[in-house]
Amino acid sequence: MTTTPTPRFQVGDQVTVRDATTMFHTRTQGYVRGHTGTVTEHRPAWIVPEDEAFGIIENGRYTPFYVVRFKQTDLWPDYTGFEVDTLETECSELWLEPAGKEKK
Amino acid sequence: MASTPTQYDSFQRQAANLTPADRLPLDSPYEISNELYGLLRKVLHDLGGQPDTPVPFTEKGEEDWEMNTYLTCECLGWRGVWNSEERRRRENDLGATQYFGLPYYARWITTAAKALVDRGLITTDELGRKMDEVRARLEGQRS
Amino acid sequence: MSTTHSHAPLKESPLTEFEVLELAVRELAIEKGLFSADDHRRFAEWAESRTYTVGSRMVARSWLDPAFKERLLRDGTETSKEVGVDWLQPTGQGTPSDYTYFYVLENTPKLHNVIVCTLCSCYPRPVLGMSPDWYRTPNYRRRMVRWPRQVLAEFGLHLPPDVEVRVHDSNQKSRFMVMPMRPEGTEGWSEDQLAAIVTRDCLIGVALPRADVTASQVPKQPKGRNGGNKR
Numbered sequence: 001m002t003t004t005p006t007p008r009f010q011v012g013d014q015v016t017v018r019d020a021t022t023m024f025h026t027r028t029q030g031y032v033r034g035h036t037g038t039v040t041e042h043r044p045a046w047i048v049p050e051d052e053a054f055g056i057i058e059n060g061r062y063t064p065f066y067v068v069r070f071k072q073t074d075l076w077p078d079y080t081g082f083e084v085d086t087l088e089t090e091c092s093e094l095w096l097e098p099a100g101k102e103k104k
Numbered sequence: 105m106a107s108t109p110t111q112y113d114s115f116q117r118q119a120a121n122l123t124p125a126d127r128l129p130l131d132s133p134y135e136i137s138n139e140l141y142g143l144l145r146k147v148l149h150d151l152g153g154q155p156d157t158p159v160p161f162t163e164k165g166e167e168d169w170e171m172n173t174y175l176t177c178e179c180l181g182w183r184g185v186w187n188s189e190e191r192r193r194r195e196n197d198l199g200a201t202q203y204f205g206l207p208y209y210a211r212w213i214t215t216a217a218k219a220l221v222d223r224g225l226i227t228t229d230e231l232g233r234k235m236d237e238v239r240a241r242l243e244g245q246r247s
Numbered sequence: 248m249s250t251t252h253s254h255a256p257l258k259e260s261p262l263t264e265f266e267v268l269e270l271a272v273r274e275l276a277i278e279k280g281l282f283s284a285d286d287h288r289r290f291a292e293w294a295e296s297r298t299y300t301v302g303s304r305m306v307a308r309s310w311l312d313p314a315f316k317e318r319l320l321r322d323g324t325e326t327s328k329e330v331g332v333d334w335l336q337p338t339g340q341g342t343p344s345d346y347t348y349f350y351v352l353e354n355t356p357k358l359h360n361v362i363v364c365t366l367c368s369c370y371p372r373p374v375l376g377m378s379p380d381w382y383r384t385p386n387y388r389r390r391m392v393r394w395p396r397q398v399l400a401e402f403g404l405h406l407p408p409d410v411e412v413r414v415h416d417s418n419q420k421s422r423f424m425v426m427p428m429r430p431e432g433t434e435g436w437s438e439d440q441l442a443a444i445v446t447r448d449c450l451i452g453v454a455l456p457r458a459d460v461t462a463s464q465v466p467k468q469p470k471g472r473n474g475g476n477k478r
Contacts, residue, residue: 022146023145024147024193025197026147027189029150029365029366029418030146030153031152031153033107034107043348043419043420043421044348044420046420052189052190053190053193055186055190072393072395074109075153076109076113076393077108079393080396080397081412082396082408082409082412084408084409084410084411084412085396085411085413086411087392087414088413089417089418092419120389149367150366151365151385152363152366152388152389152392152393153393154385154389155389156385156386156389156390158398158401159386161381161384163380163381164379164380166377169263169265170265171291171295171377172266172269172273173269174377176269176272177344178290178294178343178344179281179286180281180282181342181343182290182340183281183282185281187343188343188344195367204385207265210265213269217268220272220276220281225279225281230275231271231272234271234274234275235268238270238274239264242266242270246262
C-alpha cells in the first residue's frame, strides 16, 4: 500500500471496461461496461472502491486509476446529442483491459 | 449484465421501473427469472441512463439536521470509525424503497446508525432509548 | 446557515424524526468517545465557511492572470491555497467525503464541460460549499449522462452542434469544477466584478456567465424544501 504501482496503461491507450458480473457495491457504472474508450489522464493510485466500501483498507487492493473518455454515440443506442459529444469517468485498473481483448 | 447499448437500455428501463413510484409487484415470489434477478441485484446507485421525465430543479438550503448529519458522518470518518465509500455502500444496502424513499441526508444518518450497530459500538435498544430521550427533550424545548 | 451545529436556538419548526435520529447518533458517538463535541464544532466551522464564491474567485483570477490559470489547471489542489482553500482541512487529511484531488475543467469555444455524479453526489464542497438539492436527485443523476443537451436546455443553456459537450461523471476520488470562458462585455472589469458573474451553476457547468447576470440576482436557496419529514 505504500509503494505506488506502475500504471499498465498510458495516456492515449484504447481500453475496454470489463463486463463482469457484479453482485454488490461497485463504482464502475453499468453504462461503460463492455465499452471502449481512450485513457486521457492518470489519477493517483487508491484502494479500489470494491474493497474500501467493505472497510478493507489495510489489505485493500491499491491500483492506479485512469480517466477514460468515451464517445456518447458509443454508449447510448439513441443518443440525441451530436457526434462530437463525449463522457469522461474514472476507472481503477481492475476494471480495464487493452481494447480488443474483451469480446462483446 | 447486458452488453450492447440496446440491451443495456432495456435493462435500465426495467431497473427504473422498480422504483417505488412505479414498480413491479414483488411479493417474495417463489421463483424469479435470471433476468429479474439481474435487475434486483444491480447496485442501486448505478442509475445513469435510466429514463426519467423533466422535473423542476429546485433550490433548497440545508436544514439544521441535514448539515448536522453531514458533520456527524464526516466526524465518524475523520476519527476512523468508517469511510465515506462504506457509507455509500450502506446506502445501497438500504434497499430500493428506502434508497429512493428517503431524503438524501436521511440516507446518510440511517446508514451511520446501522454502521455503529454492526460494529457493536451501540446496541439497537440503546439507540431506541436515546431517540426517545432526544425526542422528549426537543419536544419539551419547543412546547 | 450560521447555527447548524449543536445547541441550535429554540425555534418553531416542527420536530422531525431525522433530527431526532441525527442527534441521538451524535450524542451516542460522543458519549462512546468515537469523536468529540469539539471535532463536530470544528468541522461545522469549516463547513459553514465553504462557499462557491471561492470558485468564482479562481475563475475570475484565471481570466485576468494567465500564470494563475496555468497553475490552477495543472494542479488545482495546490493552487486552491492561493485563494485560501487548503484541501487538507479541516482534518489534516482532507474531508472524508471529498478528500483532496481537485481538477479544474477548462471550457473552450469548442468544448463545454458539465459535472454530474451518477452514483451518489460527489461534489467539491471545499471550493463550492454544499451541493444544490437538484444535483443530488436521482433525476439529474439519471439523465445528465445520457441526455446532457436536453438537461442543459432545461437550465436555459443551449449549445451549438459544433461545441463538444463533455460530461464528467465524477465517480471516484477526484472532484471537479468548470472554468467557463470569459463572456463578452466584461472588458476592463476588475477581479471582483468578474467574480460576481461566475455563479455556482456556471462552476457546475449548467450555466454560462453573462455580463448582465450577477450571483446576487440568482434566487437564494430557501431553507428547506418541505421541512423534511412531517410528523
